[in-house]
Amino acid sequence: MLEFFGREEPRKTEFEELTLPYLDSLYGFALVLTGNSDDAHDLVQDAYLRAYRFYHRYQPITHYKAWLFTLTKNLFINRYHQRAREVSLTSLEIDDDAPYESPRDLLVAASGRHEKGLFRQDFDWAMAAMPEKLRLAVLLKDVEGFDYKEIAEIMGCPLGTVMSRLSRGRQLLKKSLKDYWVGAPPLRPAEHARTERV
Amino acid sequence: MYDCSTVIKLLHPYLDRELDVKESVRIQTHLRECPYCREMFSAEQVFQDLVRQNVAPPPAPEFARRCVTAALSRESRRPRLQRLRGRPARIAAGAGAVAAAAALVIVLVGVFTTAVPGLVTLAVAQHRAYLDHPDSLEVTGGDVAVVAARLEERLHFKLRLPAEPVADLRLIGGRVVEDGDRRAAHLVYRLGDRQTVSLLMTPPQEVRVSGRNAIAFKNILFNPADIAGYQTLQWSDRRHTYVLVSSEPGAVYQACVICHGSGQSRDAIAGFTSGT
Numbered sequence: 001m002l003e004f005f006g007r008e009e010p011r012k013t014e015f016e017e018l019t020l021p022y023l024d025s026l027y028g029f030a031l032v033l034t035g036n037s038d039d040a041h042d043l044v045q046d047a048y049l050r051a052y053r054f055y056h057r058y059q060p061i062t063h064y065k066a067w068l069f070t071l072t073k074n075l076f077i078n079r080y081h082q083r084a085r086e087v088s089l090t091s092l093e094i095d096d097d098a099p100y101e102s103p104r105d106l107l108v109a110a111s112g113r114h115e116k117g118l119f120r121q122d123f124d125w126a127m128a129a130m131p132e133k134l135r136l137a138v139l140l141k142d143v144e145g146f147d148y149k150e151i152a153e154i155m156g157c158p159l160g161t162v163m164s165r166l167s168r169g170r171q172l173l174k175k176s177l178k179d180y181w182v183g184a185p186p187l188r189p190a191e192h193a194r195t196e197r198v
Numbered sequence: 199m200y201d202c203s204t205v206i207k208l209l210h211p212y213l214d215r216e217l218d219v220k221e222s223v224r225i226q227t228h229l230r231e232c233p234y235c236r237e238m239f240s241a242e243q244v245f246q247d248l249v250r251q252n253v254a255p256p257p258a259p260e261f262a263r264r265c266v267t268a269a270l271s272r273e274s275r276r277p278r279l280q281r282l283r284g285r286p287a288r289i290a291a292g293a294g295a296v297a298a299a300a301a302l303v304i305v306l307v308g309v310f311t312t313a314v315p316g317l318v319t320l321a322v323a324q325h326r327a328y329l330d331h332p333d334s335l336e337v338t339g340g341d342v343a344v345v346a347a348r349l350e351e352r353l354h355f356k357l358r359l360p361a362e363p364v365a366d367l368r369l370i371g372g373r374v375v376e377d378g379d380r381r382a383a384h385l386v387y388r389l390g391d392r393q394t395v396s397l398l399m400t401p402p403q404e405v406r407v408s409g410r411n412a413i414a415f416k417n418i419l420f421n422p423a424d425i426a427g428y429q430t431l432q433w434s435d436r437r438h439t440y441v442l443v444s445s446e447p448g449a450v451y452q453a454c455v456i457c458h459g460s461g462q463s464r465d466a467i468a469g470f471t472s473g474t
Contacts, residue, residue: 012211012274024257025255027255031255032255041262044258044262044266045265045266052273052274053273096325119248119251122252123249123253142246143253145254146214148211163211166208170245174245181298
């Protein structure tokens, strides 16, 4: 009988070794989902508790990180589904047929920022300005390194939607950064025309 | 051979290594011959590297990390079935009874496998606690409205008890069960002369079960189990999650008339009770 209670501690250690390395990633993910650190804190804590409770049920262990992300996303939808629905309505759409914008001009405009160590804050600003769903796609791919199929599972959407969000997200990121770096306020055609000659 | 517009469309999947070999080779062939696209691809690659290096979210605050590990420690000290220990032991009269209840818990814990949801084990423990100490009910009496109202004073949810009287089934009473921060209603019924049936009700919650014996009926999944000699039936609807407990399987199914006492609602369960 004692064995039953004694079994808990090694199980917990094993669980922590497998999952705690993803805490930073999950927290960043929760921050994008909830939009504030208080809710992100609660969401991550609940996700870990739930993951721990279901840990022994998770038989085909192939990818803990994707499992944790999916679980966090589902928990978020269950708990905040009212708000999640509101968020989805605010998503700013970019025309899928918009011409592809090369990053060449952007990279030219960016020169100089790098030496000054300003890149990081520029990206933070540009990411924060993106609609949640596009930001999530970029985060899951470029930061967390999930493949398209895993992202589709985590975000609960078809593969085609992942590709479209990713491409729109990167385009928007490029555009915001370019507008920012060339000092042109967005949506002012005259200014935009000037920068294109640079 | 791909043209430029096709290649540009596949730019992201290509750089993300999501294309199959055939498509990748086609892209590479095009890139070898098209300086415009080649430059575009390499600039995009540089940009994606920049994104990768610069958009990583800041690490989780140390406080969040501490909270997570503390919560996991609390959870691990509170084994899955520990919730069985608290209340029945407290209501037991003497030290002997406490020991008996503790022994029961250990026996149950030994018998149970992880496939049995905590809520069902909680229901069995409450049922046994009642059998051992019939005086432990907080409210007694057969008036459904009175019992429900008294229990609701201490519950965090509205208790929907069917008010229809059923000839061979009598409400004995009920009590509020505390399970961590959650509360459940435990109702005791007498079926016929000597069978006792317990009904545990909580707000609807997710109960994971092994599913091997589950019975799907009218869009509801019923989970029967045999736990330490007790027969249980667990299910959820929009209003509650329920667990019925009795020592006889027949009694559990007969107890469905608690909610489906007469008329149409009795017809609704005809297929279920006769088929099992």
